[in-house]
Amino acid sequence: MAKVLEGLCYSESHEYVRVEGEFGYIGITDFAQQQLGNIVYVDLPDVDDDVEAGEEFGAVESVKAASDLICPVSGTVVEVNEALEDSPELINQDAFANWIIKVKLSDTAQLEDLMDATAYENFCNK
Template identity: 55%
Template sequence: MGKLKYSKDHEWVKIDGDRAYIGITDHAQESLGDIVFVELPEVDVKLDAGDQLAVVESVKAASDVYSPISGTVIEVNEELDASPELINENAYDSWIAILSIKDVSELDELMDETEYEKFCKEED
């Protein structure tokens, strides 16, 4: 699998061939607090970059999760239905959905780890 790429909305993307695993970052789960529910997307939904992918609800608030890239949902992480706290336990293993990638060049718009860390520091 490729390295992680990050969006300004605190989503991460991990590329595996023509598939993109998408989740929320550790920074995002920390600011949300204890996650109690994840509203997963429907399989076969086509999304453009920036479209709502999912909703993550914590004890503090509900937060939209946006798709960092365009593509079609080919799988959702059903483990999160029963155990949404997996995102708190390991945000980078707990993907929300897998998309088939529509336009690989969109990945160039995302940040690498160094850029994302800098972005988070500037935002705080």
């Protein structure tokens, strides 16, 4: 069973948002990394890129498949997790500790459209 953390917001495309003040840390869920298998590459956006909820912001490639990253919220990229450039397998080790991008949230109301941990668990079990 994939790990699901309380207090995060989850999207149907298996990204999470950890909100800290006006910032959101976005990554893929434990469920997503299990489905992908060994991750070999993460395509990161640039700092200062604007991202839109529901739009692609990068991709994750594994030995099995490539998967687009869909942003769960809108905002401006203020930081990318550069460790993933050299060590994309960190996501396999702990998907929640190894976020992909940090964004300055432009519309916190969008968080209400995302699932909480219980709803996400139910979604994954369908």
